[in-house]
Amino acid sequence: MRLKKKYKVILYVTLTLILGWILTVSGISAYKYLNLVDAYDFIVDGEVKYTIPSDQYDDLELLMKKYKMDFLSVSNISNSAKILSVEFKQDIQVVERKVEEEELDSIDDIALEFQKNEEEAIYHTIVENDNLWDIGVTYGMNLAKIVEYNPFLGAREEKDYMIWPKEVLLMKPANPVYDVVVKLQNTALEPVPFETIKIEDKNLFTSQRIILKEGIEGEKNVVYDIVMENGYATSIEAIQETILKEPVSAEVKVGTKRTLSYGGGNNYGVTTGRLTSGYGYRTHPISGVKTFHNGIDIAAPTGTGVYSYASGTVISVSQNNTLGKYIAIDHGNGLVTRYLHLSKFNVEKGDKVSTGDRIGSVGNTGYSTGPHLHFEVLKNGSYQNPWNYI
Numbered sequence: 001m002r003l004k005k006k007y008k009v010i011l012y013v014t015l016t017l018i019l020g021w022i023l024t025v026s027g028i029s030a031y032k033y034l035n036l037v038d039a040y041d042f043i044v045d046g047e048v049k050y051t052i053p054s055d056q057y058d059d060l061e062l063l064m065k066k067y068k069m070d071f072l073s074v075s076n077i078s079n080s081a082k083i084l085s086v087e088f089k090q091d092i093q094v095v096e097r098k099v100e101e102e103e104l105d106s107i108d109d110i111a112l113e114f115q116k117n118e119e120e121a122i123y124h125t126i127v128e129n130d131n132l133w134d135i136g137v138t139y140g141m142n143l144a145k146i147v148e149y150n151p152f153l154g155a156r157e158e159k160d161y162m163i164w165p166k167e168v169l170l171m172k173p174a175n176p177v178y179d180v181v182v183k184l185q186n187t188a189l190e191p192v193p194f195e196t197i198k199i200e201d202k203n204l205f206t207s208q209r210i211i212l213k214e215g216i217e218g219e220k221n222v223v224y225d226i227v228m229e230n231g232y233a234t235s236i237e238a239i240q241e242t243i244l245k246e247p248v249s250a251e252v253k254v255g256t257k258r259t260l261s262y263g264g265g266n267n268y269g270v271t272t273g274r275l276t277s278g279y280g281y282r283t284h285p286i287s288g289v290k291t292f293h294n295g296i297d298i299a300a301p302t303g304t305g306v307y308s309y310a311s312g313t314v315i316s317v318s319q320n321n322t323l324g325k326y327i328a329i330d331h332g333n334g335l336v337t338r339y340l341h342l343s344k345f346n347v348e349k350g351d352k353v354s355t356g357d358r359i360g361s362v363g364n365t366g367y368s369t370g371p372h373l374h375f376e377v378l379k380n381g382s383y384q385n386p387w388n389y390i
Ligand SMILES: [Zn+2]
Pocket: 277, 293, 295, 296, 297, 374, 375
């Protein structure tokens, strides 16, 4: 059958239009395909945040490396520490892809985001009559934490952590958009407490003791696993101990004649509780800084009784940033005992006390990270190992 001329024209026009459309679409696609560029997606926790041209890949690697390393340099970590890993807390992936040019971001966008914080740092500017004690109470942190955030204060330890008006203290570090977790291992030197061999003597009171042989603290290396986030420790865990020097036991003659008794726990005479830190040299698990612990720490709940080691005269009842509320008692013959971090006083300066008199209560005042009694013994002004006395 022959088509009428009119239909022939319609068919011709229609075919031409379809062909034209096919050519245009495929042409655009081909054009687009030829113009795709090599790029890298910067993916955070599975989400593409930025896409950068491939020639900026090396700069991105460098940017991320430098950002992570900056947290190492500000973290006050000992040179002897072994850095196990430095990683982003977020899952960050950089993955190659072909994209259209208009999809590209610049590395400057990422650099800017690396400077941003989710929460800004909180600072406190010292004003006249400020003291670290009250500042700590205001911000809900203890002195140990304030010193951790402001290491320059550590150098002023001897001078009761002196502060000056207009000085700026960091009270809370900024929380950056990208968190960096550093895992490290460090070995710290710590004392090993010696044991006291007690030889009973029925002619002496329970509060009396005579040193037959002085004990000597041992030394140990403790390996710590440490996790730091954005420059500050979030976990410090002792994983291994090696004894370097065995302690030498003390021999002490102790009385059995009973005059006093205190109930519960390990009775150290001056208080009851759990020994948490011995006397002697130790190194800080993070900074490696060597310090001398001039007393013993006995952890006990706030309010636990603190008793006079022996009879004597109360020579100071005072408080400062480091020692907290503290008492010193002079027992004569150059012997002085001190009781630190108390929550309460039961005596006043000048009071005469007898062995076992209640003088105060355990607390968490001053440079202290939990309720405990720090007990010191001084003979003619120099520190003695308290284990030779209690
Ligand atoms: Zn202590």
